[in-house]
Amino acid sequence: MRVLLLGVVLLAGCSGGAVVFAPTPPPPDVSPLLYRHPSGAFSIMVPRRWSVAVQHTTTLAAAAFSPPGADEPAVRLAVINLGGTVDSAALGVFINRYQTELRPQVGGYVEASRQAMGDGSWRLTGLQHTPGGLTQPLNTFIQAAGSRVAVIEVAIPDDAARLKELQMLVNTFELRPDAELQPGEPTVFAFASGSRLDFLNVAAWTTPAGAFIISGEVANAGPDGLAAVPVRAVLRSADGLVVAETADVVMGYGIPAGGFAPFSLRFGQGRPSLAASYELVIGGEGWLPETMPAVYGPETLQWTDESSLNAAGQLVITGRVSNSGGDTARGLRAIVTVFDADQRVIAAGYGDITPSLAPGESTAFQITLPELGGEALNYILNIQGLP
Numbered sequence: 210m211r212v213l214l215l216g217v218v219l220l221a222g223c224s225g226g227a228v229v230f231a232p233t234p235p236p237p238d239v240s241p242l243l244y245r246h247p248s249g250a251f252s253i254m255v256p257r258r259w260s261v262a263v264q265h266t267t268t269l270a271a272a273a274f275s276p277p278g279a280d281e282p283a284v285r286l287a288v289i290n291l292g293g294t295v296d297s298a299a300l301g302v303f304i305n306r307y308q309t310e311l312r313p314q315v316g317g318y319v320e321a322s323r324q325a326m327g328d329g330s331w332r333l334t335g336l337q338h339t340p341g342g343l344t345q346p347l348n349t350f351i352q353a354a355g356s357r358v359a360v361i362e363v364a365i366p367d368d369a370a371r372l373k374e375l376q377m378l379v380n381t382f383e384l385r386p387d388a389e390l391q392p393g394e395p396t397v398f399a400f401a402s403g404s405r406l407d408f409l410n411v412a413a414w415t416t417p418a419g420a421f422i423i424s425g426e427v428a429n430a431g432p433d434g435l436a437a438v439p440v441r442a443v444l445r446s447a448d449g450l451v452v453a454e455t456a457d458v459v460m461g462y463g464i465p466a467g468g469f470a471p472f473s474l475r476f477g478q479g480r481p482s483l484a485a486s487y488e489l490v491i492g493g494e495g496w497l498p499e500t501m502p503a504v505y506g507p508e509t510l511q512w513t514d515e516s517s518l519n520a521a522g523q524l525v526i527t528g529r530v531s532n533s534g535g536d537t538a539r540g541l542r543a544i545v546t547v548f549d550a551d552q553r554v555i556a557a558g559y560g561d562i563t564p565s566l567a568p569g570e571s572t573a574f575q576i577t578l579p580e581l582g583g584e585a586l587n588y589i590l591n592i593q594g595l596p
Contacts, residue, residue: 240257241254241255241256241257241377241381242254242255242256242257242449243255244261244272246263246265246270246272246288247263247265247270247490247494248265248270248288248388248389248390248494249385249388249389250270250288250357250384250385250388250390251270251286251288251359251382251383251384251385251388252381252382252383252385253286253378253381253382253383254377254378254381255274255378256276256374256377258276258277259274259275259276259277260274260275260277260486260488261273261274261275261488262275262282262407262408262488262489262490262491263488263489263490263491264406264490264491264492265490265492265493265494265496266492266493266496266497266498267390267391267494267495267496267497268289268290268390268391268392268393268397268497269287269288269289269390269393269397269398269492270287270288270289270388270390271285271286271287271288272285272286273285273286273407274378276371276374281364282364283363283364283366283371283375284361284362284363284364284375284378284379285361285362286359286360286361286362286382287359287360287398288357288358288359288360288384288390289357289358289390289393289395289397289398290356290357290390290391290392290393291303291356291357291358291392291393291395292356292392292393293356294355294356295353295355295356295357295358297329299353300329300331300351300352300353300358303351303353303358303395304323304331304333304351306395307351307360307395307398308320308333311395311396311398317337317338318335318336318337318338318347319335319336319338320333320334320335321334321335321336322334326350328352329352329353330350330351330352331350331351331352332348332349332350333348333349333350333351334346334347334348334349335347335349337364345364345365346364346365347362347363347364347365348362348363348365348379349361349362349363350363350379350382352384353384354384354385354386355386355387356386356392357384357385357386357388357390358395359382359384360398361379361382363375363378363379406427406428406429406430406431406435406438406464406491406492407427407428407430408425408426408427408428408489408491409425409426409427409428409469410425410426410548410552410553410554411423411424411425411489411553411554412424412425412549412553412554412555412582412583413487414555414582414583415479415480416580416582419478419479420475420476420477420478420479420580421475421476421479421480422473422474422475422476422580422582423442423473423474423487423489424471424472424473424474424554424555424556424557424582425471425472425489425553425554426469426470426471426472426546426554427440427459427464427469427470427472427491428464428468428469429464429465429466429467429468429469429470430467431466432466433466433500433501434463434464434465434466434468434500434501435463435464435498435499435500435501436462436463436499436500436501436502437458437459437463437499438458438459438463438464438470438491438492438498439456439457439458439491439492439493439496440456440457440458440459440472440474440489440490440491441454441455441456441474441489441490441493442454442455442456442474442476442487442488442489442490443487443488443489443490444476444480444481444484444486444487445484445485445486445487445488446483446484446485447483447485447486452481452483452484453476453478453481453484455474455475455476456474456493457472457473457474458472459471459472460472460473460544460557460558460559461542461544461559461591461593462501462502462504462542462593462595463501463502463504464501465501465506469546470544471544471545471546471554471557472557473556473557473558502595503595503596504593504594504595505532505534505538505593505594505595505596506591506592506593507592509532509533509534509538509594510530510531510532510533510534510538510541510566510592510593510594511530511531511533512528512529512530512531512574512590512592513528513529514526514527514528514590515527515528516588519577521579522581523577523578523579523580523581524547524556524577524578524581524585524588525575525576525577525578526543526545526575526576526577526578526588526590527573527574527575527576528573528574528590529571529572529573529574530543530562530566530571530572530574530592531566531569531570531571531572532566532567532568532569532570532571532594533568533569534568535568536568536596537565537566537567537568538565538566538594538595538596539564539565539566539594539595539596540561540564540565540594540595541561541562541563541565541566541572541574541592541593541594542559542560542561542562542592542593542594543559543560543561543562543574543576543590543591543592544557544558544559544590544591544592544593545557545558545559545576545578545588545589545590546588546589546591547578547581547585547587547588548585548586548587548588548589549582549583549584549585549586550584550586553582553583555581555582555583555584555585556578556580556581556582556585557578558576558577558578559576560574560575560576562574562592566594576590
């Protein structure tokens with residue numbers, strides 16, 4: 210998952226012939242900030258330059274924190290409401306179930322030890338095995354307050370300074386049992402950030418006209434397709450205050466199980482001067498995941514496509530799509546995701562092709578992406594239709 214908070218370096222210039230001696234700048238402020246989840250379910254102290262990816266639904270409060278430059282979060286947290294008081298016995302039952310059924314990495318995770326802590330929480334150590342044969346030490350902290358259960362996953366680094374930062378995060382975590390969070394089944398943990406929905410290949414850029422755009426993909430690692438997944442970008446000042454925000458949904462009719470969908474969030478007035486970072490959020494208050502509708506894809510719709518740049522420097526995708534199925538496909542929609550050499554999403558867009566396409570019929574299409582956030586290396590075209 211890409212870094213979600215992006216620091217801004219402001220450069221000031223001077224003109225004229227005078228020689229100006231600039232004072233030595235102070236070291237960057239790395240003091241921690243208090244982070245409160247939008248649901249109010251928990252708070253935690255986080256290093257100032259770390260980024261956060263947030264999920265907020267009526268039954269789940271989750272966040273993932275990443276150090277600067279990291280491709281994967283170092284800390285993931287999730288809180289749910291089980292609907293009844295969780296005593297020590299119930300917590301033990303939940304821990305066993307989490308380790309054997311609910312843990313997103315259950316297929317490649319091996320538990321090493323389990324220890325009851327003095328505050329009633331538990332610490333579990335283990336190793337996460339990756340498909341490439343590498344192992345990542347993980348510490349898992351599980352605790353309860355009232356009917357709320359919290360799970361904290363910490364990737365243990367080799368660096369002593371980074372380990373100290375992680376200890377600070379874990380030790381300042383506060384679970385708030387009175388926060389508004391509707392009861393849910395333990396399986397809700399499968400929706401936690403990093404296990405079901407994640408941001409990927411995020412890029413932030415400014416158009417020649419001055420608009421500020423944050424684009425990327427949302428990956429769905431869950432077993433079911435999801436429709437109209439909302440995404441939101443929040444611009445914050447250096448002291449964490451909200452400067453501006455905008456929201457939309459991922460492009461297309463949804464994100465299939467194991468699939469991806471692009472998004473593009475636009476601040477038409479540009480990036481405010483006070484904005485020092487941004488935060489990306491999946492979901493929002495009142496959002497409940499909805500199953501993606503049945504759609505026609507490559508198994509029914511076949512297409513050819515080619516790309517070119519027009520005189521204005523815009524990327525133009527042209528092609529032809531045909532319906533090889535036995536039923537009419539309606540609402541055909543083409544979704545384009547454009548990548549640069551670093552596989553960041555530097556443009557995304559969609560367009561409706563035709564109201565319907567009968568079996569055996571074909572039609573031409575053209576999609577134009579007016580703005581690119583860099584030099585395009587490749588693109589993905591996906592065409593969807595409804596029954």
